[in-house]
Amino acid sequence: MDEIHLEFNALSGQDDDDISTIVDLVVLFDRFQRLTTWNCPGSGYGKYPKNKSHSTDVACLTRQSQKKFLKCKLHYRFDRLAEGIAPTHPINW
Numbered sequence: 001m002d003e004i005h006l007e008f009n010a011l012s013g014q015d016d017d018d019i020s021t022i023v024d025l026v027v028l029f030d031r032f033q034r035l036t037t038w039n040c041p042g043s044g045y046g047k048y049p050k051n052k053s054h055s056t057d058v059a060c061l062t063r064q065s066q067k068k069f070l071k072c073k074l075h076y077r078f079d080r081l082a083e084g085i086a087p088t089h090p091i092n093w
Helices: 004-012 019-036 061-066 070-085
Strands: none
Touching: 004 019, 004 070, 061 070
């Protein structure tokens, strides 16, 4: 959590008109969600938050998963937002 806080402070000091800064903040928010909602049924983040390849970590590839899991809802909505604002800056989850 301290690392996320430090990264947030660094990113917050950057120009908020820069699309890449906003994308970096969205990815940081996802990391925060992973650390705070792990081992929750329906979260989609899996049992162990630091391991992205954990077998219970949901891949958000289908529309059904995008409706069912918190992680997928966030990814889907932020991806649509990024496509609308800056299609040349996709979010790399």
